[in-house]
Structure formats: C-alpha cells, structure tokens
Amino acid sequence: MPTTDAPSGAAVVARGLRKTYGGRDVVDGLDLQATAGAVTAVLGPNGAGKTTTVECCEGLRTPDGGTVRVLGLDPVADAVRLRPRVGVMLQDGGLPTGVRAGEMLRHVAAMYAAPRDLGELSARLGLDAFARTTVRRLSGGQRQRLALAAAVVGRPEVVFLDEPSAGLDPQSRHAVWDLVRELRAEGVAVVLTTHLMAEAEDLADRVHVVDHGRVIASGSVPELVASGPGTSPTIRLDARPGLDVDALQEHLGALDGGTWTVAEPSPGEYTVAGRTGPATLAALTAWLADHDVLARRIAVGRRTLEDVFLDLTGRHLR
C-alpha cells in the first residue's frame, strides 16, 4: 500500500532532496515530480546534480535530507518491493560485461512475471545483429540500446533513463524516442535526463531545469519558452567566427535604447536577443556591411528551449 500522500498520478515525488559530498550540497533542497503516462525531463549543465538526483530516486544513493517516494514507497527502504515495478537505465550502462547481449536480456526478462516480447523488443532496438556478442565487445551505442531494453523488458510502471540517447546515431535515437512515446502511451512514468534540447522539446510533457542542485524552472516546453525576459523572436546569424559581439550589442542598443544580448555559443553561430523588430534586421545587416562580414544565414525565429536553458543557466562552462 502507498505510504505517502503523493498526489494521484504522481509516480515519483522528491521534496527538499539533499545530497552532500565532501561538505558540498550537490543536491540542495530539490523538488521534483513525475506523473504516470508522462515524460518528465530533467535538464541541467554538467555537474548540476541530475544523476545524483535520479540515483536517489532509483534507491542507488541514500539522500542526506528530504524525502523521495516512488509509487508511494521509499526507494531505499522498499527497494525489494520496487524492483519489479521500476526500470533503470544508468548513464554508464551498468551492465555485466562477460555475458552475451542476447543471454543477458533473456536472463533479465526471466526475472519478471510478464516480460515484453523479446523478439519484438530486440527487433525494434536493433539488438539482433549483436545478440551473440559479449557485452564488453559492444560499441557504446549498442550498449546503450541493450541497457534500454533491459530497463523496459519487465513492463515497469516507472522508468528512469539517464541520457538514453547520448552517443546514439540518428536511427537509434529515433528508435529510442519511439519506444519512449510508446511507454508514455502505456501509462508509464518516464523520467529522463538529457543534454539534447531537441529530445526534451520532442518528448517531454514537463521539464525541470536543475542548476547547482536545485530546480530553477519547471513547466511544459511551451510554458518555459513563453516565460522569462526575452519573449521576442531571436535572430540567428551564421558568419565568420570571432565577431565583436560587444560592439554589435552596443550598436543595436543605440538603435532603440533597449537591452540586447549578442552571443556566439559556438564558433561562427550567433544569437541576437532583444526587442526584435523590423528595424533590427536593417541595423544588423548595416553593421555587418560596415565590418565587411558576409552572413551565411540570418534567421528570425521563436525562442527555443536551448535559449531558455542558456538564459537560466548562463553561458559559462562547468
């Protein structure tokens, strides 16, 4: 029986979660909720505390404070009861390395009362081609797909996927995304961490943005995109790398006295955010002409989840 007053449909609830390493709170009073029949994405910069949080929810780490309930149970104290109901895909795969891939999956499936059809699961994740290969000899992407299959083969009610498509080729990524959508349609609560904004935009019903061990924003993707200071369209500019972004920022500010943020998130790719209007493009192209810069592409578009993420967490490296 449930041992907590979790809201109905809330399959995972963390309240005030805290985890400390070496006197540092790497998870610092974090609140998170994931519901059945929905995909909940946890986004955050490197080291933000995502894996630590998810592993506390999986019962693999013991929190130093706060509470976690999964299907109404304590993931550490009630680990045995939760095991058949929860699927876990760890970031490093966490698979035994000495067995053949196919044998491993059959062995995992045999532990559950009503496992998925192994033939169907293997075919859709392309596992047949390497079923007779030992896990240690699999490529990174093959291991990822095997780890995903092992996480879902027992028809769990809750699935934790830590960066499920990291390092996968586009074909595999789409196969993983299709499976995640199917899990949601079956009523599974899917919690995934990811660095791929497209993955979160495509799949997530709800996003939690984590930084410094806390949730700093939550909502659906449309809610997050509509929030925050810069709701006007962002201009994306491709041109030669190393343009003087401060000078361009100042030039645009002189246009309307507004605040502009010009950044070069990757070499030669710029974003220009502010109160974008028709005159902005004219001012931008005039500045480019003055500096003898031929743009390869100028596009005006809505804010994306990546814009929101960078606004919230900053542009410095972690």
Ligand SMILES: Nc1ncnc2c1ncn2[C@@H]1O[C@H](COP(=O)(O)OP(=O)(O)OP(=O)(O)O)[C@@H](O)[C@H]1O
């Ligand atoms: N067992 C541990 N001992 C000491 N420090 C740890 C331990 N596990 C995690 N940390 C630290 O906790 C912080 C959060 O790590 P965590 O793996 O949760 O981050 P993350 O958000 O998943 O990062 P990434 O996106 O890089 O996977 C990091 O600074 C990490 O070094």
